[in-house]
Amino acid sequence: MKIKVLYFAALREALGSPGETIELPESATTLASLRALIAGRGGDWGKLAQMKNLRAAVNQRMAEPDAAVADGDEVAFFPPVTGG
Amino acid sequence: MSVSVQQADFDIGAEIDALLAGRTDVGAVATFTGLVRDINDGSGVHAMTLEHYPGMTEAALEDIVAQAKARWDILAVRVIHRVGTLQPADRIVLVIVAGSHRGEAFAACEFIMDYLKTRAPFWKREDTPEGSRWVDARDSDDSAAERWKQGG
Numbered sequence: 001m002k003i004k005v006l007y008f009a010a011l012r013e014a015l016g017s018p019g020e021t022i023e024l025p026e027s028a029t030t031l032a033s034l035r036a037l038i039a040g041r042g043g044d045w046g047k048l049a050q051m052k053n054l055r056a057a058v059n060q061r062m063a064e065p066d067a068a069v070a071d072g073d074e075v076a077f078f079p080p081v082t083g084g
Numbered sequence: 085m086s087v088s089v090q091q092a093d094f095d096i097g098a099e100i101d102a103l104l105a106g107r108t109d110v111g112a113v114a115t116f117t118g119l120v121r122d123i124n125d126g127s128g129v130h131a132m133t134l135e136h137y138p139g140m141t142e143a144a145l146e147d148i149v150a151q152a153k154a155r156w157d158i159l160a161v162r163v164i165h166r167v168g169t170l171q172p173a174d175r176i177v178l179v180i181v182a183g184s185h186r187g188e189a190f191a192a193c194e195f196i197m198d199y200l201k202t203r204a205p206f207w208k209r210e211d212t213p214e215g216s217r218w219v220d221a222r223d224s225d226d227s228a229a230e231r232w233k234q235g236g
Contacts, residue, residue, distance in 0.1 A: 006137070008205065008207060009135050009207035009218055053221070076137060076140070076205075078207070080221035081204060081221065082206065083136070083165060083176075084200050084201040084204075084206070
């Protein structure tokens with residue numbers, strides 16, 4: 001299944017990418033497994049696993065690591081927010 | 085249009101007037117304005133850039149406003165948050181809450197700011213004499229948002 005993935009702020013800079021489309025194996029069905037799959041590519045991608053307090057959203061709503069991801073979803077990973 | 089994410093500055097008086105236009109049931113208006121400070125964590129700040137997540141940011145702000153309206157008997161709300169590059173003393177954020185009485189207006193205004201700080205996807209980057217740096221989230225912002233859960 002295809003997932004659109006976005007990275008923001010310090011994470012976008014650390015990974016050197018604003019986002020990508022990822023082909024996810026059917027066995028990976030949660031945010032946590034998507035994160036592990038991307039981080040497992042090695043190099044700078046490992047920073048996705050190392051970043052503390054990483055937040056995520058599925059289809060533009062805040063989501064926990066056990067949230068389900070499905071074909072066509074938009075997933076975003078980002079540091080804790082600092083607006084206001 | 086109760087929520088706006090924009091680069092442009094805003095006029096607080098004009099926004100209050102627009103929110104109250106045609107109404108005669110409002111007895112209290114509470115506003116909060118956030119500004120760029122020229123110092124943070126011991127360093128001078130000569131500019132700040134705000135990044136956001138287009139689409140989700142607006143939805144998150146709308147959701148926070150809806151929660152405030154469900155929780156307090158308030159009549160109208162306006163939230164404006166700027167993005168892009170700002171200078172010290174520039175306005176960043178505006179929250180206006182109109183209600184029948186001050187109690188609900190003050191409380192809802194503070195609630196919206198506390199939730200915005202921890203739930204709306206904005207990220208600040210500061211330019212200082214030591215270089216550019218992303219602003220770290222503060223634990224005090226989490227505790228400020230957390231206290232609204234009690235008794236809620």
